[in-house]
Amino acid sequence: MPEIIRVENLKKEFGRTVALKDISFCIEKGEVFGYLGPNGAGKTTTMRILLGILKPTSGQAILLDEDISKDSAKVRGRIGFVLEDQRLYERLSAYDNLEYFARIYQVPKDRREENIKRLLEFVGLWGNKDQLIGKFSKGMKQRLAIARSLVHDPEVLFYDEPTLGLDPEIQVIIRDLIIDLVKEEKKTVFLNSHNLDEVQKICSKVAILKKGEILMCDSMKKLRSENRKPEVEVTLDNIPDDLVKEIKSLDFVKDCERKDNKIIVRLEETAGTNDILKYLLQKNLKVREVKEAAKTLEDLYLELVKEAEE
Amino acid sequence: MNIHGLYPVIWKELKEMRYRGKIILGLVIFAVAFLAFILITQSRQTMSTTFLNIQNFAVSIVFYAQLFTMFAIGMTIIVYAFNYERLEKTLEPLLCTPLNITTIWLGKVIVISLISYLWSIIVTISIIIIFHLFLSLTISLSAPILVQIFIVSPLLATASVGLVGFTFLVFKNIQVTKFINVFIIVGMSLLVTNFLREGIIKSLIISWRLVALFFLISISLITVIAFCTRFLRKERVI
Numbered sequence: 001m002p003e004i005i006r007v008e009n010l011k012k013e014f015g016r017t018v019a020l021k022d023i024s025f026c027i028e029k030g031e032v033f034g035y036l037g038p039n040g041a042g043k044t045t046t047m048r049i050l051l052g053i054l055k056p057t058s059g060q061a062i063l064l065d066e067d068i069s070k071d072s073a074k075v076r077g078r079i080g081f082v083l084e085d086q087r088l089y090e091r092l093s094a095y096d097n098l099e100y101f102a103r104i105y106q107v108p109k110d111r112r113e114e115n116i117k118r119l120l121e122f123v124g125l126w127g128n129k130d131q132l133i134g135k136f137s138k139g140m141k142q143r144l145a146i147a148r149s150l151v152h153d154p155e156v157l158f159y160d161e162p163t164l165g166l167d168p169e170i171q172v173i174i175r176d177l178i179i180d181l182v183k184e185e186k187k188t189v190f191l192n193s194h195n196l197d198e199v200q201k202i203c204s205k206v207a208i209l210k211k212g213e214i215l216m217c218d219s220m221k222k223l224r225s226e227n228r229k230p231e232v233e234v235t236l237d238n239i240p241d242d243l244v245k246e247i248k249s250l251d252f253v254k255d256c257e258r259k260d261n262k263i264i265v266r267l268e269e270t271a272g273t274n275d276i277l278k279y280l281l282q283k284n285l286k287v288r289e290v291k292e293a294a295k296t297l298e299d300l301y302l303e304l305v306k307e308a309e310e
Numbered sequence: 311m312n313i314h315g316l317y318p319v320i321w322k323e324l325k326e327m328r329y330r331g332k333i334i335l336g337l338v339i340f341a342v343a344f345l346a347f348i349l350i351t352q353s354r355q356t357m358s359t360t361f362l363n364i365q366n367f368a369v370s371i372v373f374y375a376q377l378f379t380m381f382a383i384g385m386t387i388i389v390y391a392f393n394y395e396r397l398e399k400t401l402e403p404l405l406c407t408p409l410n411i412t413t414i415w416l417g418k419v420i421v422i423s424l425i426s427y428l429w430s431i432i433v434t435i436s437i438i439i440i441f442h443l444f445l446s447l448t449i450s451l452s453a454p455i456l457v458q459i460f461i462v463s464p465l466l467a468t469a470s471v472g473l474v475g476f477t478f479l480v481f482k483n484i485q486v487t488k489f490i491n492v493f494i495i496v497g498m499s500l501l502v503t504n505f506l507r508e509g510i511i512k513s514l515i516i517s518w519r520l521v522a523l524f525f526l527i528s529i530s531l532i533t534v535i536a537f538c539t540r541f542l543r544k545e546r547v548i
Contacts, residue, residue, distance in 0.1 A: 051406045052405070052406065052544070053402060053405055053406060053544050055543070055545065073312060073408035073409075073410070074408070076406060076407055076408045079406070081406055083399075083402060083403055083406075085399060087398070087400050087402060087403045088400070089322070089326070089398075089400060090398065091326050091329045092322070092325060092326065096322075096325055100318060100321070100322045100325075101407065103317065103318035103321060104315065104318045104404075104408065104409055105407065105408065106314060
């Protein structure tokens with residue numbers, strides 16, 4: 001897949017404060033890149049640099065094959081964004097807000113009207129198209145901001161905390177919107193977020209940032225496989241009384257416990273799920289289900305942030 | 311500068327202008343009331359001594375009414391157009407689009423200047439009608455005044471609005487720009503009343519030199535500010 005964003009040794013200083021310290025990552029076409037970090041980690045600064053609002057102190061960022069330091073209007077015409085607090089025009093209607101940006105991006109008149117209608121229907125706001133934004137709820141504004149980011153059919157989308165402070169129901173709607181955009185329209189998404197659950201559900205690649213430094217950057221697939229916990233949960237039809245004791249005595253097992261018709265086996269680092277399965281089958285036990293436990297993104301995030309603090 | 315980007319900025323400013331209608335109307339009423347006050351208080355006393363005749367006085371009123379109304383309206387709308395954009399943080403999204411600072415600045419300045427100029431012309435015409443109806447006086451405007459009103463005034467409006475708009479972009483401290491704004495309005499008011507009282511107006515308004523001076527100042531200011539906006543960093547503006 002071609003690279004859409006490449007960031008190399010990016011550094012940003014505000015006076016004596018170092019906001020970003022030599023960060024590097026790359027995002028390929030069609031990826032949803034989750035950019036995680038606590039408040040003040042430098043997430044918004046990175047996004048502002050990529051959007052051309054801030055100039056980096058040093059380092060390089062390539063967006064859609066152009067160096068962002070050139071501040072190319074052509075590149076800015078190929079990206080969409082939702083910044084914190086939506087930042088819409090309160091004294092304009094929903095339709096006018098979209099039309100303004102469609103005009104800025106020089107979307108032809110016939111396509112403009114069609115796009116605005118399609119997007120307002122997509123975010124469920126067609127019925128409110130003539131209403132002033134000042135009267136909208138936060139959720140409605142957020143959905144409109146997402147529609148605005150798509151009005152010119154951009155290739156790359158930058159979303160800064162798109163679900164922050166919204167009802168769980170609206171959060172799900174927005175999350176589904178992003179998933180649809182990637183699946184159906186093959187967009188590349190740069191997602192700044194605090195919401196670990198959201199990132200885990202929709203992102204294909206993740207970077208964790210802390211105090212301006214990237215602690216980890218990898219694909220979700222790799223993260224899942226590398227951060228597998230040496231723990232297996234096996235559901236059996238029938239569990240003999242001494243099974244737990246027997247399993248505990250095995251060389252490759254650290255610990256074992258029983259929960260109803262399940263046994264939870266904690267394995268040694270070198271052992272695998274196959275080893276315990278082999279043992280159970282040798283004993284002619286009927287295995288109904290095997291589940292490998294893995295660290296959640298939350299576990300990993302907290303672990304990394306804690307390590308960085310120490 | 312992105313010329314195509316000007317149209318959307320102008321379109322949006324005109325759309326938002328609908329919600330500023332009441333403010334503009336209030337200002338026009340204020341301008342007319344202010345001029346009526348000058349007319350009432352000054353006319354009887356100074357007409358025979360300071361001015362050679364009532365015709366000169368009427369011409370002075372027309373000349374300054376137009377300038378005063380234009381500045382008062384322009385300086386008020388500019389607060390909404392530039393300051394609100396910054397307060398509501400809508401400038402940042404704009405700067406992430408293909409628009410640049412100069413285009414945004416110029417688009418806003420064009421609309422504000424045009425609106426304030428058109429309103430000032432309406433006020434001027436109203437005053438001419440008032441003179442005609444109540445004092446049975448038909449004001450004949452000299453060539454320099456006509457050039458001033460129809461050519462130099464719009465440029466002067468653009469230059470002043472452009473200057474204040476630029477300060478709104480440069481200074482993050484809104485108080486500074488508010489001070490400049492108030493200073494221009496109060497300054498204009500004092501200038502008008504002082505000129506009328508002193509009678510300087512008679513020699514000034516007829517002068518082609520003054521019109522030419524205003525023209526040169528306006529053109530130079532517009533050019534210099536437009537040039538300066540190119541060097542404004544986005545980081546400073548947001």
